Amino acid sequence: MTQLLYITAHPHDDTQSYSMAVGNAFIETYKKENPDHEVVNVDLYTEHIPQLDIDIFSGWGKLQSGTGFEELSAEEKGKVGRLSELSEQFIAADKYVFVTPMWNFSFPPVMKAYIDSIAVAGKAFKYTAEGPIGLLTDKKALHIQSRGGIYSEGPAAEMEMGHRYLDILMQFFGVPSFDGLFVEGHAAMPEKADEIKEDAIARAKKAAQNF
Numbered sequence: 001m002t003q004l005l006y007i008t009a010h011p012h013d014d015t016q017s018y019s020m021a022v023g024n025a026f027i028e029t030y031k032k033e034n035p036d037h038e039v040v041n042v043d044l045y046t047e048h049i050p051q052l053d054i055d056i057f058s059g060w061g062k063l064q065s066g067t068g069f070e071e072l073s074a075e076e077k078g079k080v081g082r083l084s085e086l087s088e089q090f091i092a093a094d095k096y097v098f099v100t101p102m103w104n105f106s107f108p109p110v111m112k113a114y115i116d117s118i119a120v121a122g123k124a125f126k127y128t129a130e131g132p133i134g135l136l137t138d139k140k141a142l143h144i145q146s147r148g149g150i151y152s153e154g155p156a157a158e159m160e161m162g163h164r165y166l167d168i169l170m171q172f173f174g175v176p177s178f179d180g181l182f183v184e185g186h187a188a189m190p191e192k193a194d195e196i197k198e199d200a201i202a203r204a205k206k207a208a209q210n211f
Contacts, residue, residue, distance in 0.1 A: 002037045004095040009044045009111040018183045019146035023099035025201040029208035044110040050079040051113045086117040096141040107162040124173045134174020141178045148187025
């Protein structure tokens with residue numbers, strides 16, 4: 001069965017967040033178009049996402065030196081085990097939809113913590129004598145991002161780093177199809193906010209029909 005991970009990184013729901021509203025429109029349309037597919041919600045604000053710390057590095061070091069998992073400390077086992085679960089879930093899925101706001105030109109820190117859990121050598125990519133090679137060559141991904149200003153063109157485009165980071169990451173993983181769907185300008189032009197939102201929702205529904 002085809003599985004899609006719907007990965008959201010926003011503390012608000014679709015009634016308060018533009019990105020979540022557009023993401024919800026996308027995923028509901030996708031479900032209607034693909035009733036036989038499994039959609040798994042991964043809410044990064046409710047999931048346990050360990051940040052890389054001394055316990056994780058210590059646990060990884062022990063495992064690499066031949067120590068068995070059961071010999072790790074309770075803290076090491078809990079964190080290392082959870083990161084492994086997140087990584088396995090990611091590589092097992094067929095499609096990914098990331099939903100984030102643009103915060104300080106990037107995305108919420110919980111998204112970076114999640115990325116650190118899935119960017120695992122030997123799973124998402126591998127190192128070779130010719131350089132790194134992505135292993136997720138049969139996947140596809142989409143990033144739905146809200147931006148209060150206009151960052152799709154002009155000098156401001158170079159300031160946006162959240163989508164560009166995910167783009168580089170997907171290329172590194174070998175994902176052949178990665179697109180962006182942006183809702184932007186609603187803070188800069190509040191008088192057009194509703195129009196901007198509805199336009200993005202319409203584009204999201206159309207994109208879901210072919211994803």
